[in-house]
Amino acid sequence: MRRIAAKFVPRLLQNEQKQHRLEVCRELQQQLQEDPNFLSKVVTGDESWVYGYDPESKQQLSQWKSPSSPRPKKARQVKSNIKSMLICFFDTDGIVHKEFVPPGQTVNKEFYRDVLRRLRENMRRKRPEKWRTNDWVLHHDNARPHMAYIVQEFLAKNKMAVVPHPPYSADLAPYDFFLFPKMKIKLKGRRFDTVEEIQAKTQTVLNTLTKKDFQDAFEKWQKRWDQCMRSQGDYFEGDGAE
Numbered sequence: 153m154r155r156i157a158a159k160f161v162p163r164l165l166q167n168e169q170k171q172h173r174l175e176v177c178r179e180l181q182q183q184l185q186e187d188p189n190f191l192s193k194v195v196t197g198d199e200s201w202v203y204g205y206d207p208e209s210k211q212q213l214s215q216w217k218s219p220s221s222p223r224p225k226k227a228r229q230v231k232s233n234i235k236s237m238l239i240c241f242f243d244t245d246g247i248v249h250k251e252f253v254p255p256g257q258t259v260n261k262e263f264y265r266d267v268l269r270r271l272r273e274n275m276r277r278k279r280p281e282k283w284r285t286n287d288w289v290l291h292h293d294n295a296r297p298h299m300a301y302i303v304q305e306f307l308a309k310n311k312m313a314v315v316p317h318p319p320y321s322a323d324l325a326p327y328d329f330f331l332f333p334k335m336k337i338k339l340k341g342r343r344f345d346t347v348e349e350i351q352a353k354t355q356t357v358l359n360t361l362t363k364k365d366f367q368d369a370f371e372k373w374q375k376r377w378d379q380c381m382r383s384q385g386d387y388f389e390g391d392g393a394e
Contacts, residue, residue, distance in 0.1 A: 165387070
């Protein structure tokens with residue numbers, strides 16, 4: 153026998169939750185099979201905090217040392233209280249809409265409905281062909297504001313189709329396994345004293361992402377459906393940040 157460290161996962165999934173993940177992945181696979189251009193029609197997004205200081209990861213802190221060198225030490229540090237919430241939506245061509253939530257504002261159902269209004273306006277300006285034909289679908293998670301009645305009413309009124317997403321499934325969300333981790337890894341270990349600095353640097357980092365980065369993310373999303381199917385709906389190996 154040998155000691156094995158436990159693997160941390162977002163949640164210990166119940167059988168019905170695993171089944172739901174399987175059903176969603178099957179549905180997405182079927183949509184892609186019926187329409188090879190399906191992935192290019194998806195606009196996906198969510199919100200996430202960006203901190204004035206986010207400690208470096210263990211991997212970032214690692215150093216090359218000889219076997220006889222003492223192990224480097226670093227005091228434990230915590231995230232800054234200065235922070236700003238980013239909301240970002242993107243497709244295979246890049247970012248469609250982004251905004252920072254005003255300080256003190258809660259992302260409630262009314263605010264999120266207004267975010268979707270601004271998203272639609274940016275779709276009209278930045279993706280005129282998709283806007284003209286209404287040939288795009290929304291993908292977001294099951295957060296309470298996203299599922300609120302006034303939001304569902306807004307989606308229905310504007311004929312906005314929504315791609316299904318299973319609960320507790322950050323490993324199946326492109327913004328969670330691609331956009332936010334890729335953005336935050338470049339901000340870790342750096343200090344920003346004001347919300348304005350956080351937002352400016354976040355914008356700079358987002359500007360470095362290329363069209364190929366976004367296309368690769370959607371290809372990885374498709375592969376994750378397959379991984380989820382192979383794992384029978386459970387979390388799978390390699391489900392960390394890309």
